[in-house]
Amino acid sequence: MTDGLRLRGVHLSRGAITALRGIDLVVRRGELLVVLGPSGAGKSSLLRAIAGLDPVSGGTVAIGGRDVTALRPGQRNVSMVFQSYSLLPHLTVADNIAFGHRIRGADRRVAAARAAQAAATVGCADLLGRRPHQLSGGERQRVALARVLVREPDVFLLDEPLANLDAALRTRMRTEIRAVHDRLGTTTVYVTHDQSEAMALGDRIAVLRDGRIEQVDTPDEVWHRPRTRYVASFVGGPGMNLLPGVGPLRRPGVEATAVELGVRPEHVTLSSGISPVGPLGEVERVEVLGEDALVHLLVGGHPVIARVPAHTRPTPGDRVSVSVAEEHLHAFDTVTGERIPLPAEAAVR
Amino acid sequence: MKRTVALLSLLTMLTATGVTAGCGADTDPAADTVSLLVAGTPDELAAYRALAAEYEKASPGAMVTLIEASSAKDLMTRVSTSIAGNAAPDLFLINYRNFGQFATKGALAPMTARLAASGSLHDKDFYPQAMGAFRWRGEQMCLPQNISSLAVYYNRSLFTKYQVPEPVAGWHWNDMVATAQALTRDAGGQTVKAGEPEAAGVPVAVHGLGVTPELIRLAPLIWSNGGDIVDDPAAPTRLTLDTPAARQVIQDFLELPKIGVVPSDVEVETQDHEARFAAGKVAMFVSSRRVTTAFRAITGFEWDVAPLPQYRSPANILHSDAYCMTKASSRQDAAWRFLEYALSDPGAALMAKTGRTVPSRTSVATSPAFLSPGTSPARSQIFLDTIPALRPVPTISTWPEIEDATGKILENAFYHGDPIDKVIADLDAATRAIFQRGTAAR
Amino acid sequence: MNRDRRQLVLMLLPYLIGLVVLVLLPAAATMAMAFTETDLIATSRLIGVANFVELTRDPAVGAAVGNSLSYLMFSVPLRLVIAVGLALLLHRRARGAGTARAAVLLPxxxxxxAYGLMWLWLLNPIQGPVNQLLMLGGQGGRTAFGTLPPQWLTDPEDARAGIVLMSLFTIGETFVIVLTARLALPPEAYELAELEGARAGQVLRRVTLPLLAPVLAVLVLRDTLMSLQASFVPTLVVTNGGPPPYATTYLSLVLYQDAFEYLRYGYAAAVAALMLGLTAVAVLIQWRLLRRWASHGVVGVGAQRPGN
Structure with missing residues (x-):
């Protein structure tokens, strides 16, 4: 089976700015890959390089085993949904969805029928006669989705399609997008800066930083075995606590001058009692998030965040003992940022 | 030419309001300050500036505010708008063809009494033909500054080169046509027939004659042939160009392009008659005295003026401008004092030296200031000789409109060869309503 | 009246005063003057609708209405097409684009x-550069195709064409507006079309023009409004309304001649009223058409940009 999409050593620079610095990425056929990263990481550039909107300055792009590096966007058979502007304001919903077919010279009636079908797929069949300015934000992106899937492209590219929607709608829409993807099985690259969206949607997640991929893995792997210190701190809400650890560390296969220790807030256990099980921390601030609470502590002068059930939360000023199960400890090379496998890891596995 | 004038008038129109407003704002003027509105070419305006300066020098304490318009039409606009705006100039200079509306509508202060009482100006000092043109209901409304007429400017060097006899007094229209034929030459110096560019075989290097197809060019010829252009010169109601006398003249005139002695419309658009003459590319050019100043700059050939040709008797058309005093002026005494100087021997001589006008004052017209021995044209005397034969255009307030309306038809007829009956009928049809709207000015 | 409204009124006040004193009052006075005989020398006289009756019989006015309409028919669409074409050509950052933009603005x-005088020279039938250029390669004063070059100043049709030609180079303002509108169009709209493989023609027809349509509609209206006046200076300077009798006589020139050359201010005011009426009719027709097209979705009047 050929790959859905394969990027090899893709470089992209615009003027003095280099957006992508050697991207190697394989998206399997039918896979939904989420590209996650902060703004400026090169997420959109990656999509534009795949679509052919920006010519790459190095490397190759192949879609379905076909090298498309030199092809114009229209010849790559990809479809794209933009963050805010995915519809032409002068066209009705039906005409917007049919736009691609009409451009390719399809018969008006055939195009209209396909459009209606696609609209039904994403549940906006009742909007066909409206114009974009008469639609809500959610409806608009739904129509935009219909527009890209009507053509049955080889690859869907979605560039933060939900970024402009409110939280509730965003959650609902991402479920729908996942459902549509499961139904159609089209290779999809989905760009977002929202790590929870990435975790919820992706078959795999590619974490992007400064034009480089830090890690490509399933959400589980990214969560449990972040490959770098950066991935660890970026994924999660909030990200992993990082504390200066011991060093240097020398073990077979590992040589680090300094090591940082990481632990997810979810894995920090707080206990108040006579017999402390770990070092003491002072509670500075507590944020309640419904069922859970985030406790901001100072442990030995270092800030640490713990996520605890809200009913067990301490109050600011309390001194509590902080403990972490060994299997939940992560270690990173302070200099390279790379993950260092700990002995406990093998045990967990 | 017409266009440049229109353009200039527009240019000055933009400044007109400012100037007249400034004049009106002058609430407490010195008793001996007088404003004068004049129109003209830059050298004419310069002459008026010199006149004003001389007057100020000759009468200490006196001041002349000169308001300059660029063309006769512009001047009309400015006089009318300034009268309406209660900021009329004390004096303005106007052609008799346009003076009618101001006289009939009571905008002018009569000068008969002042002239009779004056110690320095007298009725008999001026040519009666010019004085008469500015009389209305027995009153002398304005005092003429000049008395010009049509003449034939000719390139003497060409006449000599091709051994064609120079025009003499009393020559006939047909003599002029024959002379023009003899002078229409190609680059090789052979006589040719000028024609439409489509038909022209050999390009013409020199045309025999330049004349604009206008009613005021036809009028003196018609008079000379014993006809008239309107039914009643004092109170005209229609054109009378259908009389045999007028018809013959029009026919002869419209023949000129067919005979092949005049430049085509395209050639005239390329270079107008005046420039053509100055460039030595047209041998004879019918115009008034006003082109003299410009022609005096010609260095490439010798030129002179000849009398207008005639049919049966000598006849010519009056061109005259006069100083008029506005009724609204609060400084009429000062204005009169200026007039006494401007029309005196030294004042009139100053204007005569520009060469552009024929002085209305007989003593200056017959003096070297005008006849200017040693300077072209040598035969300036012909402008004086023709004075007894001068006639004014009919006096009606809508005369400028009649000139424009007939000009369009005559231009078309001249260059496109419309049948004469149609031309005469069109001229009549286009002017009836304008005559009807006009009021007789005398 | 709340504070915002008061501020608004205060800010508008200088403009409103100017508008009333310099435009509305004179306009009202002109309309009143149309019913009088006024030469500004004697007191004017009420003559009812006589001026308007004369309008219907005046051959100059008849010819001018026809000429003005033909000018409108040719000049307005041609100007727009050229301005849009140049704006679309020059909206990208490219070598020489800035210079080219300046060149479009310059006329x-x-x-x-001065522009009129320049054209008087350009269109000179024999010595003018335009005809000199047309006669390149031809012989005996003819073009390379053996035809006579246009007689810009003496042939009625050619003269009218000349006036339209003159108007085609003063499109700087329209150009700037279209250029700005084009630059404001979202790049995503073009990328969207690019992804669908749209060709240049399809992009123009299906993306650019529909998106620019609201701006273009306004420009057509504006150009129409101005075209009745725009023909004034060229005709005054270059053709003086000729070739005779009225080949390039437009209403503005009739008005000018009647008012300022013949001192018929009352009649000229009636001509002004006619111009105003014609302009209103032209605008009304266009507005109706635009509304109809908009409701059929041909042009996007009133459409908003989605997003945000």
Whole structure:
């Protein structure tokens, strides 16, 4: 089976700015890959390089085993949904969805029928006669989705399609997008800066930083075995606590001058009692998030965040003992940022 | 030419309001300050500036505010708008063809009494033909500054080169046509027939004659042939160009392009008659005295003026401008004092030296200031000789409109060869309503 | 009246005063003057609708209405097509684009009279550069195709064409507006079309023009409004309304001649009223058409940009 999409050593620079610095990425056929990263990481550039909107300055792009590096966007058979502007304001919903077919010279009636079908797929069949300015934000992106899937492209590219929607709608829409993807099985690259969206949607997640991929893995792997210190701190809400650890560390296969220790807030256990099980921390601030609470502590002068059930939360000023199960400890090379496998890891596995 | 004038008038129109407003704002003027509105070419305006300066020098304490318009039409606009705006100039200079509306509508202060009482100006000092043109209901409304007429400017060097006899007094229209034929030459110096560019075989290097197809060019010829252009010169109601006398003249005139002695419309658009003459590319050019100043700059050939040709008797058309005093002026005494100087021997001589006008004052017209021995044209005397034969255009307030309306038809007829009956009928049809709207000015 | 409204009124006040004193009052006075005989020398006289009756019989006015309409028919669409074409050509950052943009703007910056005089020279039938250029390769004063070059100043049709030609170079303002509108169009709209493989023609027809349509509609209306006046200076300077009798006589020239050359201010005011009426009718027709097209979705009047 050929790959859905394969990027090899893709470089992209615009003027003095280099957006992508050697991207190697394989998206399997039918896979939904989420590209996650902060703004400026090169997420959109990656999509534009795949679509052919920006010519790459190095490397190759192949879609379905076909090298498309030199092809114009229209010849790559990809479809794209933009963050805010995915519809032409002068066209009705039906005409917007049919736009691609009409451009390719399809018969008006055939195009209209396909459009209606696609609209039904994403549940906006009742909007066909409206114009974009008469639609809500959610409806608009739904129509935009219909527009890209009507053509049955080889690859869907979605560039933060939900970024402009409110939280509730965003959650609902991402479920729908996942459902549509499961139904159609089209290779999809989905760009977002929202790590929870990435975790919820992706078959795999590619974490992007400064034009480089830090890690490509399933959400589980990214969560449990972040490959770098950066991935660890970026994924999660909030990200992993990082504390200066011991060093240097020398073990077979590992040589680090300094090591940082990481632990997810979810894995920090707080206990108040006579017999402390770990070092003491002072509670500075507590944020309640419904069922859970985030406790901001100072442990030995270092800030640490713990996520605890809200009913067990301490109050600011309390001194509590902080403990972490060994299997939940992560270690990173302070200099390279790379993950260092700990002995406990093998045990967990 | 017409266009440049229109353009200039527009240019000055933009400044007109400012100037007249400034004049009106002058609430407490010195008793001996007088404003004068004049129109003209830059050298004419310069002459008026010199006149004003001389007057100020000759009468200490006196001041002349000169308001300059660029063309006769512009001047009309400015006089009318300034009268309406209660900021009329004390004096303005106007052609008799346009003076009618101001006289009939009571905008002018009569000068008969002042002239009779004056110690320095007298009725008999001026040519009666010019004085008469500015009389209305027995009153002398304005005092003429000049008395010009049509003449034939000719390139003497060409006449000599091709051994064609120079025009003499009393020559006939047909003599002029024959002379023009003899002078229409190609680059090789052979006589040719000028024609439409489509038909022209050999390009013409020199045309025999330049004349604009206008009613005021036809009028003196018609008079000379014993006809008239309107039914009643004092109170005209229609054109009378259908009389045999007028018809013959029009026919002869419209023949000129067919005979092949005049430049085509395209050639005239390329270079107008005046420039053509100055460039030595047209041998004879019918115009008034006003082109003299410009022609005096010609260095490439010798030129002179000849009398207008005639049919049966000598006849010519009056061109005259006069100083008029506005009724609204609060400084009429000062204005009169200026007039006494401007029309005196030294004042009139100053204007005569520009060469552009024929002085209305007989003593200056017959003096070297005008006849200017040693300077072209040598035969300036012909402008004086023709004075007894001068006639004014009919006096009606809508005369400028009649000139424009007939000009369009005559231009078309001249260059496109419309049948004469149609031309005469069109001229009549286009002017009836304008005559009807006009009021007789005398 | 709340504070915002009061501020709004205060800010508008200088403009409103100017509008009333310099435009509305004179306009009202002109309309009143149309019913009088006024030469500004004697007191004017009420003559009812006589001026308007004369309008219907005046051959100059009849010819001018026809000429003005033909000018409108040719000049307005041609100007728009050229301005849009140039704006679309020059909206990208490219070598020489800035210079080219300036060059498009330049003719509009020349004072009208100077511009007219320049054309008087350009269109000179024999010595003018335009005909000199057309006669390149031809012989005996003919073009390379053996035809006579246009007689810009003496042939009625050619003269009218000349006036339209003159108007085609003063499109700087229209150009700038279209250019700005084009630059404001979202790049995503073009990327969207690019992804669908749209060709240049399809992009123009299906993306650019529909998105620019609201701006273009306004420009057509504006150009129409101005075209009745725009023909004034060229005709005054270059053709003086000729070739005779009225080949390039437009209403503005009739008005000018009647008012300022013949001192018939009352009649000229009636001509002004006619111009106003014609302009209103032209605008009304266009507005109706635009509304109809908009409701059929041909042009996007009133459409908003989605997003945000």
């Amino acid at each position: 509009g910056a020349v004072p009208e009279l």
